Amino acid sequence: MITRDDIRELANFQSPEGCAITFYYQPSTLLNKSHREEAILVKDLIRDALREVEKHGKNGRTRADLERINQMVDPVRGNGGKAKAIFACGAQGFWREFDIPAQLLKPKVAISQRFHLKPLAAVLDGEQRALVLLADRTKARVFEMVNDSITEKEDFINELTRRGKSDGYAGYDAGHAERKQMNEAMQHFKLVAEHIEQYFERGGRDRLLIGCRDDVWSEIEPHLQSLAKQRLVGHFRIDPKVATPEQVKQMARDHLAEYNTGVKQDLIREVIGEAHRNGRGAIGLRRVLRSLETGEVLTLLLGSNFQAPGVKCYHCGHMDLHAAPECAVCGKENTELEDIGDAMVGHAIRTGVELVYVPDDEEFDRIGRIAALLRFRADQNTAEKAAS
Numbered sequence: 001m002i003t004r005d006d007i008r009e010l011a012n013f014q015s016p017e018g019c020a021i022t023f024y025y026q027p028s029t030l031l032n033k034s035h036r037e038e039a040i041l042v043k044d045l046i047r048d049a050l051r052e053v054e055k056h057g058k059n060g061r062t063r064a065d066l067e068r069i070n071q072m073v074d075p076v077r078g079n080g081g082k083a084k085a086i087f088a089c090g091a092q093g094f095w096r097e098f099d100i101p102a103q104l105l106k107p108k109v110a111i112s113q114r115f116h117l118k119p120l121a122a123v124l125d126g127e128q129r130a131l132v133l134l135a136d137r138t139k140a141r142v143f144e145m146v147n148d149s150i151t152e153k154e155d156f157i158n159e160l161t162r163r164g165k166s167d168g169y170a171g172y173d174a175g176h177a178e179r180k181q182m183n184e185a186m187q188h189f190k191l192v193a194e195h196i197e198q199y200f201e202r203g204g205r206d207r208l209l210i211g212c213r214d215d216v217w218s219e220i221e222p223h224l225q226s227l228a229k230q231r232l233v234g235h236f237r238i239d240p241k242v243a244t245p246e247q248v249k250q251m252a253r254d255h256l257a258e259y260n261t262g263v264k265q266d267l268i269r270e271v272i273g274e275a276h277r278n279g280r281g282a283i284g285l286r287r288v289l290r291s292l293e294t295g296e297v298l299t300l301l302l303g304s305n306f307q308a309p310g311v312k313c314y315h316c317g318h319m320d321l322h323a324a325p326e327c328a329v330c331g332k333e334n335t336e337l338e339d340i341g342d343a344m345v346g347h348a349i350r351t352g353v354e355l356v357y358v359p360d361d362e363e364f365d366r367i368g369r370i371a372a373l374l375r376f377r378a379d380q381n382t383a384e385k386a387a388s
């Protein structure tokens with residue numbers, strides 16, 4: 001599984017000789033005719049790349065990398081349907097190989113100065129991480145979920161209740177016993193909430209989801225502390241005593257997906273609104289490119305179907321839409337890019353810009369499939385703003 005650190009390492013890699021190989025391939029799950037056709041298509045792509053390498057007289061190690069990749073594409077056996085990504089540069093002894101989550105991925109073989117990372121924006125953004133707490137008045141269970149895997153980390157019961165029972169206290173009137181129980185439940189929720197808060201204080205970056213019976217939610221909620229409140233996505237109905245990890249995972253994934261969709265739609269609306277009032281929003285490729293280069297971008301929104309040709313100057317890093325042979329900034333030679341999206345994603349990862357991947361969305365298509373939320377606007381300093 002590819003991690004954020006892996007992706008950062010790939011974004012920072014550079015091959016001045018232009019020998020960085022990017023390879024994406026998703027075999028179909030069925031070992032049928034279409035699988036063989038796909039494999040043959042990918043082998044064609046690799047053969048074309050080999051021909052290019054020879055034409056440009058690149059060194060033998062690039063050739064060896066491509067041949068190694070070629071042998072991994074097997075028209076008979078699949079890769080269990082898993083998408084594969086390989087990043088290699090023989091000249092620097094660099095080889096990284098990842099299974100990435102299944103998604104619609106076009107096969108790709110590219111050789112350039114940087115790795116092509118645009119398809120990984122979906123992987124980065126699609127990561128589902130959550131801490132899931134199940135609680136009732138006497139019990140609590142804590143799960144950690146990362147994508148498809150869920151682990152039950154803790155299972156604690158209300159110690160106060162247990163002690164209360166073993167005390168064998170007799171002679172309480174009914175009201176007193178009930179008050180005692182409520183009080184103990186409250187103490188239990190408080191302890192659980194402290195435990196959860198400590199998890200986030202230790203650096204847990206996950207979202208928080210809580211599963212409980214409907215009538216218990218109002219007793220849990222007031223005890224949540226500040227970090228837990230910030231991370232809380234919502235709560236869902238479940239019986240904490242009998243729920244299986246598989247059920248917990250399903251509920252958590254559904255809730256996270258719904259939450260993420262909502263967050264993205266809000267963000268798109270915010271960016272469009274800000275852009276229209278000349279505020280902290282940039283829409284359209286030209287404007288977003290300029291904002292990326294001036295360091296204004298806080299969050300880059302990239303549509304799943306965004307693609308645009310462009311050029312990049314590897315001397316000063318300038319990216320441009322115009323296919324000029326020379327860089328508009330430093331005058332050195334430009335490199336043509338089939339998709340400037342790859343260069344933008346790499347730039348975003350290197351400079352710590354948050355990436356948001358927008359799957360099919362009509363509103364987003366209308367504004368050009370690329371947008372950014374800005375931290376500031378370089379053309380508006382505060383003095384000018386105050387004066388206006």
Ligand SMILES: [Zn+2]
Nearest residue numbers: 313316327330
């Ligand atoms: Zn330049």
